[in-house]
Amino acid sequence: MTAIIIICAATVVLMICGILFFPKIKLGKVNISSYWVIALAGAAAALAICRPDFAALGGALIANTAVNPIKILVLFLSMTVLSVFLDELGFFRYLAGAALKMAHHGQKKLFLYLYITVAVLTVFTSNDVIILSFTPFICYFAKHAKISPMPYLAAEFVAANTWSMALIIGNPTNIYLATAYGLDFAGYVKISIIPTLFAGITSFALLFLMFRKKLSEPLEGEEEAVPVHDKLQLWVGIVHLGVCTVLLAVGSYIGLEMWLVALCAAGSLFIISSVVALVRKKKPAELIGCLKRAPYELVPFVLSMFVLIVIADQKGVTAEIGKLLDVGQPALVYGVTSFFAANVLNNIPMSVLFSSVIAESGGGLPAVFGAIIGSNIGAYFTPVGALAGIMFSSILNRHGIKFGYREFLKMGVTVAIPALFAALGGLYVSLLMV
Numbered sequence: 001m002t003a004i005i006i007i008c009a010a011t012v013v014l015m016i017c018g019i020l021f022f023p024k025i026k027l028g029k030v031n032i033s034s035y036w037v038i039a040l041a042g043a044a045a046a047l048a049i050c051r052p053d054f055a056a057l058g059g060a061l062i063a064n065t066a067v068n069p070i071k072i073l074v075l076f077l078s079m080t081v082l083s084v085f086l087d088e089l090g091f092f093r094y095l096a097g098a099a100l101k102m103a104h105h106g107q108k109k110l111f112l113y114l115y116i117t118v119a120v121l122t123v124f125t126s127n128d129v130i131i132l133s134f135t136p137f138i139c140y141f142a143k144h145a146k147i148s149p150m151p152y153l154a155a156e157f158v159a160a161n162t163w164s165m166a167l168i169i170g171n172p173t174n175i176y177l178a179t180a181y182g183l184d185f186a187g188y189v190k191i192s193i194i195p196t197l198f199a200g201i202t203s204f205a206l207l208f209l210m211f212r213k214k215l216s217e218p219l220e221g222e223e224e225a226v227p228v229h230d231k232l233q234l235w236v237g238i239v240h241l242g243v244c245t246v247l248l249a250v251g252s253y254i255g256l257e258m259w260l261v262a263l264c265a266a267g268s269l270f271i272i273s274s275v276v277a278l279v280r281k282k283k284p285a286e287l288i289g290c291l292k293r294a295p296y297e298l299v300p301f302v303l304s305m306f307v308l309i310v311i312a313d314q315k316g317v318t319a320e321i322g323k324l325l326d327v328g329q330p331a332l333v334y335g336v337t338s339f340f341a342a343n344v345l346n347n348i349p350m351s352v353l354f355s356s357v358i359a360e361s362g363g364g365l366p367a368v369f370g371a372i373i374g375s376n377i378g379a380y381f382t383p384v385g386a387l388a389g390i391m392f393s394s395i396l397n398r399h400g401i402k403f404g405y406r407e408f409l410k411m412g413v414t415v416a417i418p419a420l421f422a423a424l425g426g427l428y429v430s431l432l433m434v
Contacts (some may be wrong), residue, residue, distance in 0.1 A: 042304065075263075077261045088285070088293075149401060162200050169245070232276060340374075346386065350398075354371045381412035
C-alpha cells in the first residue's frame with residue numbers, strides 16, 4: 001500500500017508543478033502537454049513496482065460495464081467531434097455574435113446575454129468545447145470594443161463549468177461518476193437540474209456584483225457580425241447533435257448504450273459531410289479541423305489515471321479513504337472533499353478516484369452527485385481544477401491577457417465556494433423529491 005501511495009502522491013505533485021511551471025514539453029518540432037506524460041510515467045512506475053493483479057487490471061479496462069474507461073473516452077471524444085464540427089462552421093461564434101448584438105451599447109446586457117448563451121450551449125455540448133470556442137472571441141471583441149475582457153472571461157468560464165452539470169454529457173467527470181453508479185441520461189437529469197439552477201443563479205449574481213463597476217462603463221466599439229457561410233453543412237451538424245442528444249435521453253429505455261449512440265452519430269456525421277465535400281469537389285475542411293482539434297491527450301491521461309486508481313484499489317487505498325469519509329451527510333462530505341481534491345488532483349483523476357471510493361463506502365446517490373458538483377464547480381477555484389482551466393489559461397497567454405492563479409483564486413473564493421453550497425442545497429431538495 002505504501003508504494004502506490006508514494007507513486008500516486010508523486011504523480012499528483014509533479015502534474016501540478018508541470019501544469020504551473022512547464023505545461024509543454026518540446027520534442028523536436030512538437031510540443032506536448034506535460035500533464036499526461038507525467039500521468040503515463042506514474043502509471044508505468046506503479047505497474048513496475050507495485051506488482052498488481054494484471055489479469056484484474058486488464059479485465060477492468062475491457063469490462064462490459066458502464067464505467068469502462070474506453071467507452072467513456074469514446075463517448076466524450078464523439079460528443080466533442082459533434083460540437084467541434086459546428087464550431088468549425090462558426091456556429092457558436094454566430095450565436096455569440098447574435099447575443100452580443102442584442103445587448104446594443106450596454107455592458108450589463110452584454111454580460112447577461114453572454115452568460116445565458118454560454119450556459120445554454122454548454123448544456124447541450126460540453127464545457128471544454130465552449131471554452132475553446134468562446135475565449136478567443138471574447139478576447140477579440142473586448143479589444144475591438146475597448147472594454148476590459150475580465151468580466152466576460154469570468155462569466156464564460158463560470159457559466160461553462162456550472163451549467164455543465166445539467167446533462168450527463170456536459171463534462172467527462174459527469175459521465176464517469178454517473179455511469180459508475182449505473183445512472184442513465186434521464187435518471188441523471190431528474191436530480192441534476194435543481195442543483196444546476198441553484199448554482200447557476202448564485203454564480204451569475206455574484207459575478208455581476210463582483211464586476212458591477214466595470215460593467216457600468218460604456219461600450220466604445222461596435223459588435224461585429226459572424227456569418228455562417230455553409231448552411232448545408234451547418235444543418236448536417238445541428239441535426240446530428242440534436243438527434244444524438246435525443247437518443248442519449250431515451251437510449252436507456254430502448255437498450256442503447258450512450259457510447260454507441262455517440263459513436264454512431266460521429267461516424268454518420270463524418271460519412272455525410274465527406275459525401276457533401278466530395279460532391280462539391282472540395283476538401284472536408286470542417287472534418288479535418290475536428291481531427292486536428294480532438295482532445296487526444298485525454299486518452300493516455302484518463303487510462304493512466306485509471307490504472308493508478310485500480311492499483312490503489314487493489315492495495316486497499318480506496319477502502320481506507322472511504323472509511324475516512326464515512327462521517328455522515330455524504331452529499332456535503334463528498335461535495336466539499338471532491339471540490340478541493342479536484343484542485344489537487346485535477347477533476348478527471350479525482351473523479352476516477354472518487355468513483356472507486358464511493359463504491360467502497362456505499363455513499364450512494366448523495367455521494368455521487370456531491371462528487372459531480374465538486375468536480376464541475378471546483379474547476380473555477382484554481383487553474384489546476386480542470387483541463388478546461390489549463391486550456392483557458394493557455395489561450396489567454398497567447399492573447400497577452402493575465403488570468404493566473406491569483407485571479408482564479410479571487411474568483412474561486414467569491415463565486416465558486418458560494419456556488420458549491422448553493423448546488424449542494426439544491427441537491428438536498430432534489431433528493432427529497434426523488
